[in-house]
Amino acid sequence: MTWAVYLWQLGVCLCAIGLAPLFAGWVGQCRALLQNRSAPSLWQPYRVLRKLFHKEATLANDASWLFRGAPYVVFAAMVLAAAIIPSLTTELPAARVADAIALVGLFATARMFMALAAMDVGTAFGTMGARREMMIGFLTEPALLMVLFNAFLMAGTTALPAIVQNTLTQSQVTLHPSLAFAAVAFVMVLLAENARLPIDNPTTHLELTMIHEAMTLEYSARHLALIEWASWLKLFNYACIGFTLFAPWGIATHGVSPGGIALAMLALVAKLAVAGAALALFETASAKLRLFRAPEFLTMAFLLAVLGLLVHLLLKG
Template identity: 70%
Template sequence: MNWLNWLDQFIEVLVALAAAPLLLGWVNMCRAWLQNRSAPSLLQPYRGIRKLLHKDAVLAHNASSLFRIAPYIIFGTMVAAAAMIPMLGTRLPFTAAADAIALVGLFAAARMFLSLAAMDVGTAFGTLGARREMMVGFLAEPTLLMVIFVASLMTATTALPLIAENLAAAQLAIHPSLLFTAVAFAMVMLAENARIPVDNPATHLELTMIHEAMLLEYSARHLALMEWAAALKLFNYACIGLALFVPWGLASNGDPIRLGLAIVLLAGKLAVIGAGLALIETLSAKLRVFRAPEFLATAFLLAVLGLLVRLLQVAR
């Protein structure tokens, strides 16, 4: 493990931290364009965070300390998750410490803290949001793991950077199983990041909201952290998708030039993903809450079918 790899790891986390709100801004911008609205600035999410950091925090009377530390824990887990995902290079020193299963576990931990924090004040909206979030979560989590399983069947490892490296090194071929899982992953990504068919990130006063319902009692710095963590989560998911399905162009060593190249390439890939996300959100309508499990069950089914198709290929 040379120091360049450590540098790579460090730069990666910094890039994730800095660029996550940018991705969100880009998605919002594309969405506005597609819907014939004048687009907000690309930097709008940063402004939002800055504004929140300049306000007094207001806590409910009966908010416990769990409520107060949850934003830090959620934000911290998202930062740690960013360190496990190969965004720029695949030789991350962190590879051996935590594999994709641990990554999914980390996301689950963040979700659990978010839901618990939402239940803490004891408002109607909070508990409702928590319940729905867990409902989405318990279907999305197995789907994500099945997606990762398919990739790990092809590469004999569960470490995400190694999966990406092996997939990129393999000969270019159409893998039907990866087609299935890519769709499944996209569906999970929409659901997990509170995007449109499952949740609507743009509305507040709606009985069908999930993610926003859990943040209602947060303000100022806590809210800023939560919003930033949500942006990071989207960024992380996008990068997991890239590592699994478009793994080409990751630097396989810590060479600074290749790293620079990888940053440019990542920006390009994310721009496409963001635009695609905006397109999906514009084209689809919000599902009723009780259709959301059907949506996710479909994703689960797709992932399972991908697994079966893969098994048919490798079976002796």
């Protein structure tokens, strides 16, 4: 029944919205344990959201409708991106009508609104953060597209569900050198896009280092809660994109059923646990790069993705 499919689509979106803070809490807990610090609770992000939603919002005198509306647009873009990514099943409407190019467009839309809102109030920190964010986006988007093109050429389509089905229906597991290069490039893009080390540090507000945090300093209460929730959801979405491209095992491909979704949920939670621990380990072992070294880091990601593309074309030829 059509209505049942749309209910499953809504359930998948709610699952992503609910799991994103938990995933962020897991990364923070693993990072604290690796650094021999007292680890915060897994539920700390939920407590932060509850506290912020119960506070009264304070707005700058010069804030326009753009500043007030940007958190809602950014959060909605991340929710729509979660609906497109086949994190649990490939049989959902949104995943079949929008491809990965539209997904990159959603991330770019969220970045644009964040940058414009940061410059809207005219503060020095907001403008500085917006310029740095656009510089990072200018370098990460081509690298992400090159990563996706590797998967597109192998699957013959830009639709993420078809990429998952193509990978799972292969008769045997084979090592694709092009995907190895693309996977390394994708991890580098994930770190930059989500303001993680070595590009940015989400736990600091130092003027010379912060990028994403500089754009959120003027937000408070419900607006800040939506911005934080959207950033956690973006990290969750990027992790699910990585699972879709490089580790799609566990995703339901044969219809939508409670049993299949339950198994896919268990597989997703397991993959998120491994990915969160790996991310925390990498951040613990990494040092913050100076800002002018960030273009070199992201240029390397782009070159690795292009190298993977060339390797695929050479092996195919």
